[in-house]
Amino acid sequence: MEVSYRDEGVASAAASVAGRLVADGVPARLAGGDPTLWGEDAEAVAAVSLGWLRLPHASRELLPELGELAGRARDQGVTNVVLAGMGGSSLAAEVICATADVPLTVLDTTDPGQVRRALAEPLESTVVVVAGERGSTVETDCHLRIYERLFAESGVAPRIVVVTEPGSLLADRATEGGHHLVHAQPGAEGGYAALSAYALVPAALAGADVARLLDDAAEVLPLLSRDTGNPGLDLGAAIGGAALAGRDKLLLEDQLSAIAGLPDWIEALVGESTGKQGRGILPVVGADPNRAKDELVVAIESDVGDVRVDGPLGAQFLIWEYATALAGLLLETDPFGRPDVAEADSAAALQEPSVGAPALVDGPVEVYGSVTAKDLPGVFAELLYAIPAGGYLAVMAYLDRMAAFDAPVPDGADFEQMTDAWMMADPATLRALLALRTDRPVTFGWGPRLRHATGQYHEGGPQNGVFLQITGAVSDDVEVPGRPFTLGGLQFAQALGDLRALESRGRPAVRLHLTDRAAGVARLLAAAQEV
Structure with missing residues (x-):
């Protein structure tokens, strides 16, 4: 995993803020899950939101169950995997499957036409994964209700897998409906749940190699406590330092990358994490640079940007999560709270x-x-x-x-x-x-x-x-x-x-x-x- 600077101004700003972070012991504190980094007001939320740092190892506990689920689905002739879920974890599943070139239908919409497309697929070869931390997300609740009725009316034995935290409303729904329940590790939500069960269960059912994904993340994990040779620190200092210097429009470029769709996930992660209290970094996907003074171009595996990020997908997920948490620290915003967006009512x-x-x-x-x-x-x-x-x-x-x-x-x-x-x-x-x-x-x-x-x-x-x-x-x-x-x-x-x-x-x-x-x-x- 490597982060390289291709712009002198970016390199200078990054070196300055990285020096401050190192002096305060931030790299090791963040890698160790210190919830006090973002201040007293954010500590309570951070204390339960840093579980993503454990996922490269903790999610390995899921692999036997995922292997059994995927094998059973193949034996039953499943060829159509539908993910009903919202937010960054669903986007991560989409990236994983697109990169592995395996089919996955993501239902993160309430558009009737788009939902009807999914419902038109043969139920006999369909498995539906319903994913959510608590079960209060209105879109996911709707999708579950619609598929439960569809299976009941068709006479096809329901094939629904529910992924949620232990004790949640959605877990109760799974038990009541007789659905297969997979417990997700608490403490990883939204974009920070890319290596959690919310993304791994649908990806594994679709045929992606999720063990390799975790291996690549685990390989880079020890680097995150270092003061040097730390790609998460290098990336976080670049995007956070650039934002402090006025370059707060983050243009994401991936045309030459073998990883498919990663900017869409990064957009969600950075947008939801930094846009608070009138501050933030605006992620921009699919745009050509205007060379405006407020732009920072970060390229995935190509030399067209001010910063280049190279590495396999599992490592990319972890590094971007770490870097975004650092950027929030530099901007003095809590990267884990969502104060301005409530669940749809x-x-x-x-x-x-x-x-x-x-x-x-x-x-x-x-x-x-x-x-x-x-x-x-x-x-x-x-x-x-x-x-x-x-x-x-x-x-x-x-x-x-x-x-x-x-x-x-x-x-x-x-x-x-x-x-x-x-x-x-x-x-x-x-x-x-x-x-x-x-x-x-x-x-x-x-x-x-x-x-x-x-x-x-x-x-x-x-x-x-x-x-x-x-x-x-x-x-x-x-x-x-x-x-x-x-x-x-x-x-x-x-x-x-x-x-x-x-x-x-x-x-x-x-x-x-x-x-x-x-x-x-x-x-x-x-x-x-x-x-």
Whole structure:
């Protein structure tokens, strides 16, 4: 595992803060799980949140059970693994499986269309992993209820594995439902749970080599107490020192890496850990550098950045967790608390929220918010102009992130032509189009998964963000058994709840509602090109 500096300014800032950290004995104290590092107010939370440091060894206790589970699933003809879970641990599972090139369906959404895609897979060959620390996460509760009913109505013997902490509400649900229960080690949540049962159980069932993952993490673990030759200290000093020097936009680059999708997990980890008390580091995925003075480019296994990080996936997980905890210390923020993001409240879906009349309508797109523009290109221009110096634009789409693959493709199209067709039906393409028209960072996130990741930064970080939310009409909703709301109703309530949270903090936000989703996305992308 190696972290190397390719920018003199970064190297100088990192050396300065690393010297202070070493003088205070921080590397060894953090590696030893000292909860007093982040101050008296954070000590209680830190005391129960540093369990991730033990996972390279503690999670090995799971390997026999995981081997038995995976073997049984293969014997039963399981080819479809569905993970119902939210937050960084689910993103970690997605990275593990994508890197190992094994299929995994991650349900971290309340979008009815995306959930229906998963439900359409043959139940006879499906195992569902329901993962959550306590069982209070509304999305995961909905997914469990929907799959329990689906298995019951189909006559197929339910194949559900529940991963949770001992004594949790979800553990009780597993016992009541007769589901296989795997206990997770307490003390590792969100992005810090990448090497925990929450990520390892679905990855092992999908066919990934999780023992190798733990081996690679265990190999680097002894380095984390060192004052020199410590890749976690090197990385934490780089990103934290750069942020203190004003380079608080962390651009993540991985185009040449064999590790697939790691920046998405890093984005969640850094965003939820540092964005508090008006401070933080904004992670940016998929963006080309503008060489702005507030940018720091960190590259995974390539020389295109200011910092290069090399190493296998298991070690990467551990090093980034350690480095992010250090960055929080340098910024004087508690990396483990989530003060600005509460769990989504299912009661919000009991009644249709009042949204009022749109400010304007441009074809299949309704615009809500304080805008003076007369059309959609004008709205985009207003938002870009509103980004303050040192600020950013965040695009947040409460839509089906798989819907672009439904786009019609010309007969006989090659892969490049298919990719072009998908891109022009993908809301995520809006990020790149708007980024071409500003020198400020533009981020993109899917709701509601973003509320368990960068949502903390959006609400608790610096007051320099401009927000563009996208919602869409639901044509084929999904009922939630035992709940007085549908998935579509919940998704809409979550979107409006997040919007209200931003507005209550004085953060400018506009919502675009697609009355026809496919036509609406096409209009968004066309309008962005007209700016």
